[in-house]
Amino acid sequence: MPQGKVESVPQDGLTTRQRRNQPVLAVHTGPGKGKSTAAFGMAMRAWNQGFDIGVFQFVKSAKWKVGEEQTMLALNELHERTGVGGPVEWHKMGQGWSWLRRTDGAEQDHAEAARDGWREIARRLSAEQHRFYVLDEFTYPLKWGWIDVDEVVETLRARPGNQHVIITGRDAPQALMDAADLVTEMTKVRHPMDAGRKGQRGIEW
Amino acid sequence: MPQGKVESVPQDGLTTRQRRNQPVLAVHTGPGKGKSTAAFGMAMRAWNQGFDIGVFQFVKSAKWKVGEEQTMLALNELHERTGVGGPVEWHKMGQGWSWLRRTDGAEQDHAEAARDGWREIARRLSAEQHRFYVLDEFTYPLKWGWIDVDEVVETLRARPGNQHVIITGRDAPQALMDAADLVTEMTKVRHPMDAGRKGQRGIEW
Numbered sequence: 001m002p003q004g005k006v007e008s009v010p011q012d013g014l015t016t017r018q019r020r021n022q023p024v025l026a027v028h029t030g031p032g033k034g035k036s037t038a039a040f041g042m043a044m045r046a047w048n049q050g051f052d053i054g055v056f057q058f059v060k061s062a063k064w065k066v067g068e069e070q071t072m073l074a075l076n077e078l079h080e081r082t083g084v085g086g087p088v089e090w091h092k093m094g095q096g097w098s099w100l101r102r103t104d105g106a107e108q109d110h111a112e113a114a115r116d117g118w119r120e121i122a123r124r125l126s127a128e129q130h131r132f133y134v135l136d137e138f139t140y141p142l143k144w145g146w147i148d149v150d151e152v153v154e155t156l157r158a159r160p161g162n163q164h165v166i167i168t169g170r171d172a173p174q175a176l177m178d179a180a181d182l183v184t185e186m187t188k189v190r191h192p193m194d195a196g197r198k199g200q201r202g203i204e205w
Numbered sequence: 206m207p208q209g210k211v212e213s214v215p216q217d218g219l220t221t222r223q224r225r226n227q228p229v230l231a232v233h234t235g236p237g238k239g240k241s242t243a244a245f246g247m248a249m250r251a252w253n254q255g256f257d258i259g260v261f262q263f264v265k266s267a268k269w270k271v272g273e274e275q276t277m278l279a280l281n282e283l284h285e286r287t288g289v290g291g292p293v294e295w296h297k298m299g300q301g302w303s304w305l306r307r308t309d310g311a312e313q314d315h316a317e318a319a320r321d322g323w324r325e326i327a328r329r330l331s332a333e334q335h336r337f338y339v340l341d342e343f344t345y346p347l348k349w350g351w352i353d354v355d356e357v358v359e360t361l362r363a364r365p366g367n368q369h370v371i372i373t374g375r376d377a378p379q380a381l382m383d384a385a386d387l388v389t390e391m392t393k394v395r396h397p398m399d400a401g402r403k404g405q406r407g408i409e410w
Contacts, residue, residue: 022405024405024408028239030392032389032390032391033243033387033389034233034239034243034246034389034391036246037242037243037246037247037250038238038239038242038243038246038391039246040246040249041239041241041242041243041244041245041246041249041273042242042408044245044246044249044272044273044276044277045242045272045273045276045407045408045409046272046407046408047272047276048271048272048273048275048276048279048407049272049406049407051407066253067249067250067251067252067253067254068246068249068250068253070253071249071250071252071253071280071290072249074253074280074283074289074290075276075279075280078279078283084279085276085279131407132407164407164408177394177395180395181395182238182395183394183395184237184238184239184391184392184393184394185237185391185392185394186237186239186243186389186390186391186392187235187389187390187391187392188389189382189388189389189390190382190385190386190387190388200227200229201254202250202251202253202254202256202336202337202369203229203247203250203251203369204250
């Protein structure tokens, strides 16, 4: 079990406490399972510390990860009613971000929707709106060139205060990994779908 | 995003639904972070489906993962009060399993404690007591020879009903991985401790 042993102490003029309380940028990437799931597991810890949590899912289907969403929203209700834990906001691109209610019924271009999502996150980072952000599946709009990686890295580097950001998705751009404090790659060793099994209730969603 | 595409359909005489509802044995191993965290993220999904959850932590220190524990127990209370989600039991080896209250004050041998934990889990599997089990850090007593791997694999293979089991920890024995439906290896790419930073509130616990 990890016991918090550090491998080297940097000459950065910071005390252990100052260094400890630096904001974390974590990236969960790789072809295996558990990237988002581990991010939501981290959100459970953050919730228990009373952190304000913002989840932003860059996914097309609103059906995916409904289990985590329902549970995190249950934790938000518990917080609102009892004061235990922290507040949770859950936003998804799905049928359009909640803060952009289109009245013309037109379907938004996905690249445009992804950029709208990122702009909102950048605004919130600047305003220190949340303490813990999950940018779920955010590597895809970066990979597809919809959002500029360098701008994202610069915005994350310049974010004020102590805001933690967890980014998930395959094929994280190198510049993003270089900027991260914590990068974990999930490797698929074996998956039930290899044996012709589809996802199931309580396991996949 | 995964769309549930299967790579091959096995000739096992099962319908897709039968195959889908087979119990899952998952192993999260490797030197990277996220093994336990992803298991607890899965537990959030299981909770949302109303599954009965049993967590068994094979750890010495009771301080570790207190964030996940508090949050899962908050979800259990929410279930008890409102009926939403499922019940959660959380057991840890720490200062001794809760079902073994030693009155003689003697400290239990760790190997013996680990074996006691496994015997209780085997009993519960046989009784179909839970629907979703997390055996956290369970690879260590296997690795150290405290618990017989073949017996574990045989007990898991023979478990009745539809009980999902998630096992976490480094260096999972090959026989366990061979028996698993889902194996994910978490690889460490970069960790803040490399840069002399210790764990922090809301991120590490």
